[in-house]
Amino acid sequence: MSDAATTNERPLADTTSSAARRIWPSAGQWLLGLGLVMLAALVLLTLLAPLIAPYDPSATSPNSLEGSSAQHWLGTDAIGRDVLSRILVGGRTTLFVTFTAVAFALLAGLVLGLVSGYVGGWVDEAIMRVLDVVFAFPVFLLAIAVVAALGPTVPNLILTIAIVYTPAMSRVVRAPVLSVKKWDHVEAARSIGMSELRIVIRHVLPMVVSPIVVATSLTLAQTIFTVTALSFLGLGPPPPDPNWGGMLADARQFMELAPLTVVGPAVAIVFATLTFIILANGLREVLDVGSSR
Amino acid sequence: MRRVIFVRSMWMGAILLGVSFVAFMLMRALPGDFVLAAAGAQMLQPDVLDAMRRDLGLNRPLIEQYISWLGAALQGDFGTSFVTRQPVLQELWPRFLVTLELTFIAAIIALIMGVGTGIASARLRGAADWIVRLYNGFILAVPNFVVGTLIVLLVGLYFPELAVLGYVPFRENPIGNVIGLILPALALALAISVTISENTRAAVLEVSNQDFVMVARAKGLRPRTILWNYLMRNALTPIITVTGLQVATLLGGSILVETIFAIPGMGQYLFDSITSRDYPVIQAIVLVAAACVVLVNTLADIAYAHADARVEA
Amino acid sequence: MTADGPILSVRDLTARIVTRKQTVEAVKGITFDIKRGEAVGFIGESGCGKSVTARAIMRLAPEGMRVDLGGSVNFCGQDLLAVSETDMRNIRGRRIAMVFQDPMTSLNPVITVGAQIEDMLRRHTGLSGPAARERAIELLDQVGIPFPARRIDDYPHQFSGGMRQRALIAIAISCDPDLLIADEPTTALDVTVQAQILRLLLRLREERGMSLMLITHDFGVVAGMVERVNVMYGGRIVETAGIDEIFRAPSHEYTRALLDAVPRLHREGAEP
Numbered sequence: 001m002s003d004a005a006t007t008n009e010r011p012l013a014d015t016t017s018s019a020a021r022r023i024w025p026s027a028g029q030w031l032l033g034l035g036l037v038m039l040a041a042l043v044l045l046t047l048l049a050p051l052i053a054p055y056d057p058s059a060t061s062p063n064s065l066e067g068s069s070a071q072h073w074l075g076t077d078a079i080g081r082d083v084l085s086r087i088l089v090g091g092r093t094t095l096f097v098t099f100t101a102v103a104f105a106l107l108a109g110l111v112l113g114l115v116s117g118y119v120g121g122w123v124d125e126a127i128m129r130v131l132d133v134v135f136a137f138p139v140f141l142l143a144i145a146v147v148a149a150l151g152p153t154v155p156n157l158i159l160t161i162a163i164v165y166t167p168a169m170s171r172v173v174r175a176p177v178l179s180v181k182k183w184d185h186v187e188a189a190r191s192i193g194m195s196e197l198r199i200v201i202r203h204v205l206p207m208v209v210s211p212i213v214v215a216t217s218l219t220l221a222q223t224i225f226t227v228t229a230l231s232f233l234g235l236g237p238p239p240p241d242p243n244w245g246g247m248l249a250d251a252r253q254f255m256e257l258a259p260l261t262v263v264g265p266a267v268a269i270v271f272a273t274l275t276f277i278i279l280a281n282g283l284r285e286v287l288d289v290g291s292s293r
Numbered sequence: 294m295r296r297v298i299f300v301r302s303m304w305m306g307a308i309l310l311g312v313s314f315v316a317f318m319l320m321r322a323l324p325g326d327f328v329l330a331a332a333g334a335q336m337l338q339p340d341v342l343d344a345m346r347r348d349l350g351l352n353r354p355l356i357e358q359y360i361s362w363l364g365a366a367l368q369g370d371f372g373t374s375f376v377t378r379q380p381v382l383q384e385l386w387p388r389f390l391v392t393l394e395l396t397f398i399a400a401i402i403a404l405i406m407g408v409g410t411g412i413a414s415a416r417l418r419g420a421a422d423w424i425v426r427l428y429n430g431f432i433l434a435v436p437n438f439v440v441g442t443l444i445v446l447l448v449g450l451y452f453p454e455l456a457v458l459g460y461v462p463f464r465e466n467p468i469g470n471v472i473g474l475i476l477p478a479l480a481l482a483l484a485i486s487v488t489i490s491e492n493t494r495a496a497v498l499e500v501s502n503q504d505f506v507m508v509a510r511a512k513g514l515r516p517r518t519i520l521w522n523y524l525m526r527n528a529l530t531p532i533i534t535v536t537g538l539q540v541a542t543l544l545g546g547s548i549l550v551e552t553i554f555a556i557p558g559m560g561q562y563l564f565d566s567i568t569s570r571d572y573p574v575i576q577a578i579v580l581v582a583a584a585c586v587v588l589v590n591t592l593a594d595i596a597y598a599h600a601d602a603r604v605e606a
Numbered sequence: 607m608t609a610d611g612p613i614l615s616v617r618d619l620t621a622r623i624v625t626r627k628q629t630v631e632a633v634k635g636i637t638f639d640i641k642r643g644e645a646v647g648f649i650g651e652s653g654c655g656k657s658v659t660a661r662a663i664m665r666l667a668p669e670g671m672r673v674d675l676g677g678s679v680n681f682c683g684q685d686l687l688a689v690s691e692t693d694m695r696n697i698r699g700r701r702i703a704m705v706f707q708d709p710m711t712s713l714n715p716v717i718t719v720g721a722q723i724e725d726m727l728r729r730h731t732g733l734s735g736p737a738a739r740e741r742a743i744e745l746l747d748q749v750g751i752p753f754p755a756r757r758i759d760d761y762p763h764q765f766s767g768g769m770r771q772r773a774l775i776a777i778a779i780s781c782d783p784d785l786l787i788a789d790e791p792t793t794a795l796d797v798t799v800q801a802q803i804l805r806l807l808l809r810l811r812e813e814r815g816m817s818l819m820l821i822t823h824d825f826g827v828v829a830g831m832v833e834r835v836n837v838m839y840g841g842r843i844v845e846t847a848g849i850d851e852i853f854r855a856p857s858h859e860y861t862r863a864l865l866d867a868v869p870r871l872h873r874e875g876a877e878p
Contacts, residue, residue, distance in 0.1 A: 132308065133308055133311035133312065133315070137312060137315075137541075137583060137586075138541035138542065138544050138545040138582060138583070138586055139541070139542075139545060140542075140545030140546070140548070141544065141545050141548075141563075141579065141582055141583070144548070144563070144564075144567065145316060145319055145575070145579055146319060148567040148575065149319040150319075221433075221434070225436045228436065228438075229436060229438055229549055232438050232549065233548070233549070233552065233564055234568070235567075245438075248438070248439065248442055251442075252442060252445075252553070255442075255445075255446050255449070256446070256449045256450055259446060259450065262442055262443070262446050263443075263446075266435075266439045266442070266443060269435075269436060269439055270434050270435050270439065273433075273434040273435070273436065274430075274431070274434035277430055277433055277434050278430070281430065418670070498669075498670075501669040501670075502668070502669055502670075503711060504706060504708055504711040504712045505711060505712050505713055505714045505715070506669070507666065507668070507669075507706070508704075508706060508712045508713070508774070508777075509714070510666055510698070511664055511666055511698055511699065511703070511704040511706075512698065512699040512703075512725075512726050512729070512777065513695045513696060513697065513698030513699035513700060513729060513730065514695075514699070514725060514726070514729055515695070515729065518725065518729070522714070522717060522725070523714050526714075526716045526717070527714070527715070527716055
């Protein structure tokens with residue numbers, strides 16, 4: 001005799017957590033929000049720098065190596081210049097070079113990645129091989145070599161950095177292009193006679209947007225490092241312009257006497273880099289770009 | 294497998310050729326500058342300069358110059374330093390060793406820190422995971438030269454008796470040598486340790502989800518056994534290969550760190566050469582550095598392919 | 607535990623899988639016994655909760671997944687749901703062992719097959735060194751692996767699928783467990799190899815008087831292997847019967863549907 005088993009039915013406890021979660025912003029959204037706020041602060045402060053800086057950044061004074069005071073919130077450097085003003089104005093050049101260079105790298109990367117990925121074949125091979133040579137160079141070494149050879153002017157800096165980061169950008173663009181190419185509805189679109197350009201715009205580009213946005217943010221963080229490091233070595237924008245890296249290098253001589261001359265630019269550099277890192281992480285979570293979770 | 298090694302090696306050679314070519318061209322881009330740099334501080338008559346040009350072979354086509362330079366370089370002859378008038382190789386070799394030691398110590402520190410935090414993050418989860426990730430995110434935002442400068446500042450302010458700058462040669466004092474390199478190596482290692490940490494975490498998590506780990510647990514094995522024999526032995530290969538890929542960053546960073554901590558390595562030498570426009574030295578260093586990076590990258594690639602093949606089979 | 611009482615007594619077992627997005631009741635209160643030396647089949651389609659039941663008994667939640675268990679799992683006098691993790695580790699492998707579905711991924715690729723048997727022996731028995739190696743070779747021989755003394759130093763990728771499953775069975779029985787849980791042990795194997803593996807399990811069971819919990823979706827697999835069958839559907843046991851009765855007169859319509867799904871060489875009676 002077989003029995004159909006009877007079981008005790010247990011009422012399912014209703015889980016309310018998922019409903020609550022929908023109103024409260026997720027971790028990714030917190031990060032993104034924070035990053036955007038920091039970015040806004042950064043941009044605002046540097047844009048308004050000439051207006052809000054209390055002193056002329058190049059103005060020397062007899063009050064050298066002073067600590068924080070009412071007149072000089074972050075003290076003065078070895079030749080009496082106001083640290084705060086120099087940080088504010090220095091940010092302009094640093095960020096200008098950073099944004100411009102990355103913009104160029106992004107553009108070049110987009111074009112090369114799209115062409116390379118979409119056209120494929122030997123064009124793809126050729127482009128990728130050339131970029132690999134650039135990629136094989138330690139980023140920093142290459143930047144140093146180029147700037148050393150061509151001279152440390154702002155345009156050279158921008159050009160060098162753009163060249164150095166183009167390969168990475170191209171790769172980020174190329175990957176989704178390669179996979180989209182194989183999609184069925186791209187085939188379908190082509191078969192109904194849609195022009196290649198339209199296919200690229202309507203199908204390929206949207207897939208590229210998310211990863212490239214994250215990659216751009218990360219590259220911005222890396223570029224800040226490269227720009228400030230180069231100026232630390234004296235290969236950055238030339239003397240009259242204050243810049244964070246240069247300030248840090250200059251401060252080394254007397255830093256025990258006036259720690260703020262080091263801490264000031266250090267905090268500025270960290271803040272700027274952190275902004276883009278947080279932004280990148282927030283974007284990555286929110287846009288759900290291949291997370292390692 | 295052998296085919297992979299062959300292809301990669303060929304590729305490596307090609308890249309090195311390309312790199313050396315670019316480096317060479319950069320230096321010779323302004324030939325006028327080149328001979329003036331060779332002349333150094335002396336003000337020379339135009340005909341003397343011309344003679345120098347001929348001696349340096351600057352009248353020959355660029356390609357010829359490149360090939361003869363490359364040929365000599367492959368035999369170890371990198372020319373003569375404009376500054377010291379000594380063979381470049383002689384000047385470069387001891388400095389290269391110093392940078393090698395510094396980079397090696399930095400890699401070890403980075404591995405210990407990175408793998409440790411990565412394992413903690415992957416296995417402990419919850420709070421530990423978040424703390425590690427926050428810590429990593431923050432460290433990443435502080436460039437190595439900022440860390441280095443801050444370290445020197447802190448030591449100078451709070452431990453003034455400690456000599457943090459300078460270098461003690463190994464022959465004189467092996468222990469002092471290593472200890473003196475720890476702080477600079479730490480400055481170099483921090484950024485790398487973050488990448489290693491993230492990769493370790495990802496690798497450990499991925500291996501944890503494999504069936505054979507579940508089987509190991511069903512066998513009732515102790516957690517430590519599972520961690521080392523089952524998890525880490527499978528996760529370490531990708532971790533090591535990724536670390537290899539960080540060599541490029543380490544070499545680049547060594548320029549900054551050596552300058553800050555007054556360590557006579559290849560990085561500082563490069564910087565000095567740039568300032569003094571000692572072109573033969575610059576060319577040599579760029580080539581050597583690129584060669585190291587490409588070599589390690591290629592080895593890492595091969596190791597990865599080897600590990601993959603075994604698992605795929 | 608009395609001499610002829612059940613060694614495994616499951617009462618009202620529930621398993622709830624909790625993720626951030628939702629909660630799933632994979633097992634909704636099941637009750638069954640397994641006697642000493644008895645073989646019981648658990649049949650159902652994918653998702654019916656049979657694998658979750660097996661893992662619940664072993665308290666093996668997949669990495670990073672939270673599984674809440676309710677009810678009781680009485681094994682030889684202990685409620686497995688109440689013991690500490692340390693005690694559970696002593697039970698796993700030693701008293702209750704498990705064989706999994708996919709032999710291709712169930713072995714650690716970077717250590718030898720022999721080492722994977724020996725670490726088991728080292729853990730649960732006193733054996734180590736040459737003695738453990740001897741025993742491992744014996745075990746490989748018992749599961750029908752030719753030239754065991756040579757193959758013990760091979761890596762998993764040098765074994766075929768069927769041989770890997772044999773090795774995994776060797777690992778499972780190495781410490782003489784009271785109960786062997788086999789979760790779809792033949793599903794990933796070729797048909798010819800399937801029969802061999804099942805025969806192997808049958809022989810080992812008879813030799814050792816081991817209880818067997820055989821989980822599968824295929825009625826063809828349990829025929830000739832088990833004495834009783836529990837049919838599962840939607841996290842519950844919908845029918846339980848002796849193996850002959852199930853084939854002759856299934857009472858639940860789901861069981862009938864499952865039986866009808868088994869291809870037969872000849873039919874008794876008219877087409878449905």
